[in-house]
Amino acid sequence: MIIATYNINSINRRLPLLLQWLEQRKPDIVCLQELKVNQSSFPEEPLKAAGYNAIWKGQQTWNGVAILARNREIQELRTTLPGEEDDSQSRYIEAIIDQMIIGCIYLPNGNPYPGPKFDYKLRWFERLRKHACFLYEYDVPVILAGDFNVMPTELDVYKPQKYINNALYRPESREAFEEILKQGWTDAVRKLHPSTPEYSFWDYMRNAFARDAGLRLDFFLLSPHIAQRLKKSGVDREIRAAEGSSDHAPVWIEIK
């Protein structure tokens, strides 16, 4: 079984590439972020024709998250992260698929640091920490997948010294991620590949992809039930290399 996460940077802009990738990789479950589409303009029909059921939480212009499942039922559990009732940003959606809880995450970028956006990022991290704790203690199979907008270690950044005051690499952000991991979650890709970067994002600027000036921003956090079933993982760089790509590549894991 293959589960993937992909920050798609506008789903309608990227639809042909998305359909091509779905056809090639054939993931069973996909978490998408940065849909950049309002709730009524999500391309439900083309995805249905490709064999994928979908749930989504859209938003005009920014953010937006979705979960796709191939030939499977999706039972939506929630479309917001608890803790801030007036939060209008679409950054979380959660479902039950095949008796697993799948949480799709688009964590705030938080730049510039310091400032209100960084404060919002840290508040969001704290809300996620609490909700992750709740899910973990539920003692059911859980996968939290998505763009966490953080590089937890030096290995996850092509040039760490450039990012000292970047919201994605600030100690506060890295510590917040570590706090969640410490609950007992497994960082699936790092577990399988402890010493290679496994970047998932390359800036559009300055020829970053060709230089492999990348960041690892997209993660799978696995509860113990799922972690023991983990087989392999990969980053689909050829999709990032394609004409008109997102600035992220799809990342996937295979579980037994």
Added chain:
DNA sequence: ATGGCGGTTAGCAACCGA
């Protein structure tokens, strides 16, 4: 410091986000 990309608004460029 610069700069690339997508989306939106107000219109054919300027901004915002990241």
